[in-house]
Amino acid sequence: MVLRETVCLRRLAEGNHSQEIRFGRFLGNDAVTVDRIIEGWSDQTRLAVEGRHILALQDTSEIKFATSEDHRRDLGRIKKGNCRGMLLHPMLALDAERGSCPGLVGGRVWTRGDDELPPHADRLLSEKESRRWVETAEAAKPVLARASMVTFIADRESDFYVMWARVPDGAFHVLTRVMHDRALLSGTTLRRAVQDQAFSDTQVIELRERADRPARRAELCLRFGEATIRRPGNLREADLPKGVTLRWVIETAAPADVEPLHWLLLTTHAVATPAQAWQIVDWYKQRWVIEQFFRVMKSQGLKIEDSQLQSASRLEKLVAIAAKAAIIVMQLVQARNGQDDQQASLAFTPNEIDTLAALEKRFKGKTRLQANPYPKNSLAWAAWIIAKLGGWNGYASSRPPGPVTFYNGLAYFRACADGWALRDVYMP
Known part of the structure; x- marks a missing residue:
């Protein structure tokens, strides 16, 4: 769901x-x-x-x-x-x-x-x-x-x-x-x-x-x-x-x-x-x-x-x-501010966390301010990636991502996770 x-x-x-x-x-x-x-x-x-x-x-x-x-x-x-x-x-x-x-x-x-x-x-x-x-x-x-x-x-x-x-x-x-x-x-x-x-x-x-x-x-x-x-x-x-x-x-x-x-x-x-x-x-x-x-x-x-x-x-x-x-x-949505230490496993399976790690590489910026600032495998880390997939630009000066951005990001992530799950089935 x-x-x-x-x-x-x-x-x-x-x-x-x-x-x-x-x-x-x-x-x-x-x-x-x-x-x-x-x-x-x-x-x-x-x-x-x-x-x-x-x-x-x-x-x-x-x-x-x-x-x-x-x-x-x-x-x-x-x-x-x-x-x-x-x-x-x-x-x-x-x-x-x-x-x-x-x-x-x-x-x-x-x-x-x-x-x-x-x-x-x-x-x-x-x-x-x-x-x-x-x-x-x-x-x-x-x-x-x-x-x-x-x-x-x-x-x-x-x-x-x-x-x-x-x-x-x-x-x-x-x-x-x-x-x-x-x-x-x-x-x-x-x-x-x-x-x-x-x-x-x-x-x-x-x-x-x-x-x-x-x-x-x-x-x-x-x-x-x-x-x-x-x-x-x-x-x-x-x-x-x-x-x-x-x-x-x-x-x-x-x-x-x-x-x-x-x-x-x-x-x-x-x-x-x-x-x-x-x-x-x-x-x-x-x-x-x-x-x-x-x-x-x-x-x-x-x-x-x-x-x-x-x-x-x-x-x-x-x-x-x-x-x-x-x-x-x-x-x-709450994890976007990074003020809590909950883990990504609260919302995602191990395979989905692997997918998030692979997708994160797409958003590696040239400066520290453009990179994911949160500890890997934390819920805040996952939320940052989902928000980026939903169209958020990641800048601190921008309006924080809201529920609509997260829904869009989750929809995109769902397709990526399904494809990632098939890699061991169809790839030699």
Whole structure:
């Protein structure tokens, strides 16, 4: 998938019908399970996180597939209306200092059933979809055990009491955006307590482009403090404390013609100074990376929603495999700056690395500035070659290569790698 930039079985097989049949049989094999594929997501990640502070980003994306009234492909409802598809809930590891992505940590892929469920308040967490936030974080702890510290980061949907009461533990912290106005043990509410706090600092930050918002600069006003949120009275779980003490950070500002940016963040990290509060804001901003991951899965990359597989069980497996491919594409894009020491073997086979070494000779410049500056067989070394194949000129003064350049380079490299693999077959 990485080399061919597609999830279409016919295109993956490149016209080889027997190979296409093999791919289909693999996805249809009952011994091949979604859970086992997801276990494989973290094979390299658990070693790559050693000694680092890891931002563990998790979120949910709805993946829509084309269906008809007569043929729903065994898919459940998503979004509003009559949309059918499945849900992908991954967790990505991100180096808090460098911003590089060691890989996927874990997650879930599932299809909703059509059964009518009891009211949300009448169910235990184990009977709700929201359990994915807690279960994914708990399952991540052994995978991330070698990290020096872990901060689980998520958007507002993960703001519920069980998450705060169960997940934080020693070096494992939580940071999320507030959805609900929490009751505090002091007798007031979280938002009232925030309003009583004076602003302590201002700062201008760069906001990345999103689907619903262009990139812009924002001048932010900062407040921070500490509060103990009270256990909700309607919780059915009996093993939770009466209160959880958290630190909050809030900033608000916006130009007159745009929607105000208003983040109220809760975290288990210590926040005693403006510098520490701004650090919390910076870490939360990195949540954008998982949005980019979903774009690589969908419209800007593998186009997973175009798959024509006819059963939900096969589509679930395909989505799980595509998630691993998407993270490798992202790692190649990130490796262009050479700030990490990951190896090319993370994304390429030994034969493909040999092909890269042969292709590198084409780009040997007359000066040191025109040569590949990265250690041989590193992921940055491979990314430099792929970017050159995609049309990047290699000069430091040029704009860094983006996803489109890498896709073009991978397409060119695929043809070269196929030819290189045939040298021992047809050459005397």
